[in-house]
Amino acid sequence: MSYVRLDILDLALAGLLVLLNGGLSLALQLGLERQLAIASLRMLVQLSLVGLVLATLFQLVSPLFTGLAALAMVLFAGHEILARQERRLAGAWAYGLGTGCMLVAAGVITVFALTIQLRPEPWFHPRYALPLLGMVLGNTMTGISLGMHTLTTGLTRERAAVEGRLALGFTRHQAMLPVIRGALRAALMPVVNSMAATGLVALPGMMTGQILAGVEPTEAVKYQVLIMFLVAGGTGLGAVSAVLAGSRRLSDHRHRLRLDRLAPARRRR
Amino acid sequence: MLSVRGLRRAGLGPASFDLADGECVAVRGPSGAGKTLLLRALADLDPNQGEVRLDGVLREAVPAPRWRRLMAYVPAEAGWWAERVGEHFADFAAAEALIAALGLPPACRDWPIARLSTGERQRLALARALVLAPRVLLLDEPTSRLDPDAASAVERLLGERLAAGAGALWVSHDRAQAQRVSRRALRVEGGTVAEAEP
Known part of the structure; x- marks a missing residue:
């Protein structure tokens, strides 16, 4: 099996898309930029933690x-x-x-x-x-x-x-x-x-x-x-x-x- | 036939009274005084305490569904669950004579519930309960939405049931009607139940 590893730069580039959404929200006065920022951060933190937890659990079995x-x-x-x-x-x-x-x-x-x-x-x-x-x-x-x-x-x-x-x-x-x-x-x-x-x-x-x-x-x-x-x-x-x-x-x-x-x-x- | 001792529930009681074979007791009292609560408690539809016997048998000794076929509660506004009238009767043919006596044609079997008038609903709800041949009828203003002719038909039909030995508690705001159909009255006020002048 082969798969393409991602590095931090790849993620940062994709993250720009969320910033684009935030910009749109500001420009169109959707009032979503705060929620968008919090949701993105939550996702980042939650998934990173889950990744760490899973890695630990997989080692312990x-x-x-x-x-x-x-x-x-x-x-x-x-x-x-x-x-x-x-x-x-x-x-x-x-x-x-x-x-x-x-x-x-x-x-x-x-x-x-x-x-x-x-x-x-x-x-x-x-x-x-x-x-x-x-x-x-x-x-x-x-x-x-x-x-x-x-x-x-x-x-x-x-x-x-x-x-x-x-x-x-x-x-x-x-x-x-x-x-x-x-x-x-x-x-x-x-x-x-x-x-x-x-x-x-x-x-x-x-x-x-x-x-x-x-x-x-x-x-x-x-x-x-x-x-x-x-x-x-x-x-x-x-x-x-x-x-x-x-x-x-x-x-x-x-x-x-x-x-x-x-x-x-x-x-x- | 029916003996009630110390019947209590939230907002009502304790109430004690007896009902003899073929007897109709009018239930009077201001709106919100607990008349409906009394009927619902007797049908065991809400949690309540007290000793209720029918023909000497404690209600706890009778399965609740059987109890409710013996003590038929007909609410002021009955619930309907199917699309057409006929679907609300286990055996519509058995109810046809009753329905005719209440002034409705047999063809009402196929009428949609949504298009019934409130008076038609009230009479069909009564027929639905009477077809079970209950011992006691718990009637919550059974003619409140009827014109005088239909109300007379209801009084006549219930009179036949009483003559055949059924008992009834009849909630009515119509003093003249109460005096026509009953010789005794219970007054419900502020949650207390007491014998009153007919």
């Missing part, structure tokens, strides 16, 4: 440190799910439910891929485990947050219809089923769309990366297909468990709709 890094990724993603909810569950459920479902779903899928398809030596080698987890996690996170968002806003909006069904003797699951279906559809749509569009509209980043690194395109495609299937599995598993658990939390053993278990509405960011 320690199950403990790899596991801690994976856990930190899950916790950050859980925070991201929370930030995208308009109506959160009240109390610790808000963070716990989404993060818990994501941990299980992404964890199961990643371990499945590491132990059955990729089989690196050792199986938890961070060079494979962390990028794989990251890709599954990113998509599972999107699925869970879309599903939970649609569930909580749907139950709030359809409250009269859901209670109408309950009053006629439907069970809580039957009464909420239309909303649950809508939530799962919303959660899975991005994965379905991205599978359908992959290769025609966009070349996936991972595949592009492998090709740039000198891997044969046909081999890179195989990796990409594997990833897409894993992502679909993780998203489905995570969204179904989160939406079903959420719908149970928002109802009780006497088959009542319990919207009082949602935190008060807040303004969107």
